[in-house]
Amino acid sequence: MRNLHKQEFLITRADRERLGGHPGRVVWFTGLSGAGKSTLANALEVELFARGKRTYVLDGDNLRQGLNKDLPFTDEGRVENIRRVAEVAKLMLDAGVIVMTAFISPFKADRDLARELIGPPKFLEVFVDTPLAECEARDSKGLYRKARTGELRHMTGIDSPYEAPTKPDLVIDSGACSIDQSVQALCLLIDRPPG
């Protein structure tokens, strides 16, 4: 680290949260491709927006075409992908926003790093627990078919591991819960005082 001086700013997160009328949060969705992470983030954002909250969704596919477009789909690339997402989520949290992140984020160590960076009371880990068979049956992007034929490498659940959360803040069983029910559970989680 060379000559860096931490710049102090007068307007703080607490000020921005007061202006917005609600605290910032990071709702970290994790689960297999096709589990429904982006669908849930989208539905949750619609509900939070209707309640007048400041929201933003950081989405795997979208960020991969912008900030993280230089990263490969290797294990190393995924680690750096998630590190950057966590750093951006932290900045947006500091801006007073309820940030939803919708990334497979398959490795426990990376999610733990994100939690550490963002700070446990603000970080909510949500496991979208859709079985591989169901994700593969949906195959909305055609990725599983390509992975099975060997056309696509490093597919989580096929030839790259998914480490399920051991202590998530919320588990969503998309087979048992409707999207509306899931959104209500997520809103309760977000409104819950930390600690």
Next chain:
Amino acid sequence: MRNLHKQEFLITRADRERLGGHPGRVVWFTGLSGAGKSTLANALEVELFARGKRTYVLDGDNLRQGLNKDLPFTDEGRVENIRRVAEVAKLMLDAGVIVMTAFISPFKADRDLARELIGPPKFLEVFVDTPLAECEARDSKGLYRKARTGELRHMTGIDSPYEAPTKPDLVIDSGACSIDQSVQALCLLIDRPPG
């Protein structure tokens, strides 16, 4: 680019701007180290916040300790530093925020890339035009002294070039303008309809 699908979200920037009561902007400060970029961004944020606007400052020193801590202080590292800042500013703009960026951003090509990425009507380039002699006399971080003795390499203005903007949206002559006057000029610029 492999199998990426642009995720469509129902809540858009226009929605978030309506909720916030003002459009998002990116105010891109550029100038030498010690020119007063962070000081101005800080003062501008205080004024905008007092007016009820949603704001955030992306600051060189702070980002270098987070998102961009993996980057070296070479020309290549600076290019990637600025690319990432532009991408994050674009995301925050999409969240409806008035983003201020306070980076030396010495290369015209990088600032042009940022303008291109963010979109010209939303991108406001502000040249904090403080002469090198004045920045060096202030030397608030002691960097110029270290650069002159050779202890520090790649110092903009000493052994790394600064390419001044040719068509900035605003020039701030910090020798002629007080901080209050500069903030008033910046507020007028932000409120000006694009185009």
